[in-house]
Amino acid sequence: MTNELSRREFLAISTLLGCAFPLAGCSNLNGYVADRFGGGIPEKISVTNSPVIDPAFHLISRAGFGPWPGDVEQIKKQGEKAWIEEQLEPESIDDRLCDFRAKRFESVFLDPGTCYEFKREALRKDLCRYHLMRSVYSKRQLLESMVEFFSDHFNIYIEKGDCIYLKATDDRAVVRKNALGCFSDLVLSSATSPAMLVYLDGKENKKEGPHGIPNENYARELLELHTLGVDGGYNQKDVYEAARCLTGWRLESGSKRGTAYFDPSLHDDGEKIVLGKKIRAGGGEKDVEALVNIACVHPSTAKHIAKKLVRHFVSEDPPESLVNSVAKRFSESGGQIKPMLREILYSSEFKASAGSKMKRPFQFVVSCLRATGADTMAGDEVLEYLTRMGHGPFQYPTPDGYPTEANPWLGTLLWRWNFAFALCSNFIENAGVSLDTLCTAIGLEDLDSIKKTPEVLFSYMAGRSPNHEESKAIKDYVSRRDFKDEKVRDELVGLILSSPAFQKV
Incomplete structure (x- = not known):
C-alpha cells in the first residue's frame, strides 16, 4: 500500500x-x-x-453501483421507467466492452475439472477480479446488484475444501443464470451445485440406516437462510426430513471431476413429511425438487425474501407495507424475481429513501x-x-x-x-x-x-x-x-x- x-x-x-x-x-x-x-x-x-x-442518481446508486460519468444524463434522457425495464432484460443491453475487459480471467469460464489444474491463488484472483470488473464496467447494473445480493444469500466461502475450484461454475451457472429469473430455479440449482455440496457438506449426506441421522448442515441452512427464514415456522423434524430428501448427492472424480451426480444406493428413498407436506417414497433424485417446491411456496419464504430485498434496496429497517406488497408479488408470480424488483423500484418508499x-x-x-x-x-x-x-x-x-x-x-x-x-x-x-x-x-x-x-x-x-x-x-x-x-x-x-x-x- x-x-x-x-x-x-x-x-x-x-x-x-x-x-x-x-x-x-x-x-x-x-x-x-x-x-x-x-x-x-x-x-x-x-x-x-x-x-x-437527483432521482436518476438515486436510481442507479441503489439499483446498481453508482453512476459512471454520463449515466445520470442517459437515464434522464431514456426515462427512469424505461431504464428499469431495460435493466430487467439484461440480454437486451450491449455489454461487449465489459466482456472485453473481463475475458482475460480465463479460469472463470472453465469447467470444474479444468479448474483443478490451476493454483488456488490464481483461481482466487481471477474470480475476485472478474466479480469486481463486472460490477465496475457492466452496463447491466441491476443484474450485477442482484448477483451481489444472491452471492450473499447463497454464500459460499471459497477457502473451504475444494470450493475454490467449483465456485466459478456456481457463479456462472447458478447465481448469474438465475439472478433475475425464478427463485425456485435458483434454489434448486444451488441445492445441487458442486460448490454448495462441498461448502455445506451435502456431498457427505447419505442414508444412515433406521436409527442414523443424516447430515443436516445444508438442510438447516436451506430452511433457515435460503427460504423460510429463522422464524419461518419450521422445526427440527422438518430439518431432519429435509436432510433425508437430500441424501445421495456426490461429486465425480476422474475426467468429470467436480461435477455432481446422484447415487441411488446412498439415498433415503422412504416417505418424508416436510412442513406438513408428504413426499412419497420412491422419488429418488426427484426428492430434492419436491423439497425445494414445498419450501419455496411456503408463505414464510415470500415474506423472508421480500424483506431481504427491501433491506437491500431501500432500508435497513424495511417498511412493512412494502415488504407485504413485494411478498404478494412473489406469491402471485410463483417466485419470479422481476415482479418483486418492479414493486420495489417503482415504490414511493424507494424514492423517499435516497441517501x-x-x-x-x-x-x-x-x-x-x-x-x-x-x-x-x-x-x-x-x-x-x-x-x-x-x-x-x-x-x-x-x-x-x-x-x-x-x-x-x-x-x-x-x-x-x-x-x-x-x-x-x-x-x-x-x-x-x-x-x-x-x-x-x-x-x-x-x-x-x-x-x-x-x-x-x-x-x-x-x-x-x-x-x-x-x-x-x-x-x-x-x-x-x-x-x-x-x-x-x-x-x-x-x-x-x-x-x-x-x-x-
Missing part, C-alpha cells in the same frame, strides 16, 4: 467535510478500447444544482471507481484494500453472508479514506483516473475554476448540491489551500469521496 494516511493526519483535514462519520500495460489497451467505443468519460457532463439527491443507507466496502470501492471513470484491471492493490476493509469477494466464512447493516462496517472507514486518496492521486497500481478529463467534462477547466466553484465537484459526486454546512466546509478548506498544484485538487476529490454524502447511498 502507498500514500496511506494515519488516522491523526486524516482527521486533521476530514473535519472540514464532516468525514468523521456521525453514523451508528493491458490496462492501457482496455482503456483505449473503452474510450474509442464510447466507454470512457464523455466530453460534457451536466451536474445537478438541486439540494435533494439513507451506508455503502458496504465493496459498493464504496466500486462506486469510487465508477464515479471517477477509472481505468482498472482490479489488480492486487485494489483487492488488498477490499481485504483490509473486510469485504473481499467470496471470503465470508459463515453461510449467512456479509452483513447488510452499517454497524459492522464502521471500523473500515480509515481504509476507505486511504483508498479514496490513493485512487485520486493515482497511487494504486493498475487503477488510473484522469481528474483533468473528468473536471473538464463537468465544466471545471482549470485549477482556478475549481477554486472558485468547488461545490460543482461535490454535486457531481453526491448527486445533489452541498447544504449550508457542507458548502461552508468546502469553501473554508479551499481558502486555506494553494491551488497552484494539482495535488490539492486530487486531495479535494479524495475528501469528497470520503465524505458522508458520498459514502451514503
Whole structure:
C-alpha cells in the first residue's frame, strides 16, 4: 500500500467535510478500447444544482453501483421507467466492452475439472477480479446488484475444501443464470451445485440406516437462510426430513471431476413429511425438487425474501407495507424475481429513501471507481484494500453472508479514506483516473475554476448540491489551500469521496 494516511493526519483535514462519520500495460489497451467505443468519460457532463439527491442518481446508486460519468444524463434522457425495464432484460443491453475487459480471467469460464489444474491463488484472483470488473464496467447494473445480493444469500466461502475450484461454475451457472429469473430455479440449482455440496457438506449426506441421522448442515441452512427464514415456522423434524430428501448427492472424480451426480444406493428413498407436506417414497433424485417446491411456496419464504430485498434496496429497517406488497408479488408470480424488483423500484418508499443507507466496502470501492471513470484491471492493490476493509469477494466464512447493516462496517472507514486518496492521486497500481478529463467534462477547466466553484465537484459526486454546512466546509478548506498544484485538487476529490454524502447511498 502507498500514500496511506494515519488516522491523526486524516482527521486533521476530514473535519472540514464532516468525514468523521456521525453514523451508528493491458490496462492501457482496455482503456483505449473503452474510450474509442464510447466507454470512457464523455466530453460534457451536466451536474445537478438541486439540494435533494437527483432521482436518476438515486436510481442507479441503489439499483446498481453508482453512476459512471454520463449515466445520470442517459437515464434522464431514456426515462427512469424505461431504464428499469431495460435493466430487467439484461440480454437486451450491449455489454461487449465489459466482456472485453473481463475475458482475460480465463479460469472463470472453465469447467470444474479444468479448474483443478490451476493454483488456488490464481483461481482466487481471477474470480475476485472478474466479480469486481463486472460490477465496475457492466452496463447491466441491476443484474450485477442482484448477483451481489444472491452471492450473499447463497454464500459460499471459497477457502473451504475444494470450493475454490467449483465456485466459478456456481457463479456462472447458478447465481448469474438465475439472478433475475425464478427463485425456485435458483434454489434448486444451488441445492445441487458442486460448490454448495462441498461448502455445506451435502456431498457427505447419505442414508444412515433406521436409527442414523443424516447430515443436516445444508438442510438447516436451506430452511433457515435460503427460504423460510429463522422464524419461518419450521422445526427440527422438518430439518431432519429435509436432510433425508437430500441424501445421495456426490461429486465425480476422474475426467468429470467436480461435477455432481446422484447415487441411488446412498439415498433415503422412504416417505418424508416436510412442513406438513408428504413426499412419497420412491422419488429418488426427484426428492430434492419436491423439497425445494414445498419450501419455496411456503408463505414464510415470500415474506423472508421480500424483506431481504427491501433491506437491500431501500432500508435497513424495511417498511412493512412494502415488504407485504413485494411478498404478494412473489406469491402471485410463483417466485419470479422481476415482479418483486418492479414493486420495489417503482415504490414511493424507494424514492423517499435516497441517501439513507451506508455503502458496504465493496459498493464504496466500486462506486469510487465508477464515479471517477477509472481505468482498472482490479489488480492486487485494489483487492488488498477490499481485504483490509473486510469485504473481499467470496471470503465470508459463515453461510449467512456479509452483513447488510452499517454497524459492522464502521471500523473500515480509515481504509476507505486511504483508498479514496490513493485512487485520486493515482497511487494504486493498475487503477488510473484522469481528474483533468473528468473536471473538464463537468465544466471545471482549470485549477482556478475549481477554486472558485468547488461545490460543482461535490454535486457531481453526491448527486445533489452541498447544504449550508457542507458548502461552508468546502469553501473554508479551499481558502486555506494553494491551488497552484494539482495535488490539492486530487486531495479535494479524495475528501469528497470520503465524505458522508458520498459514502451514503
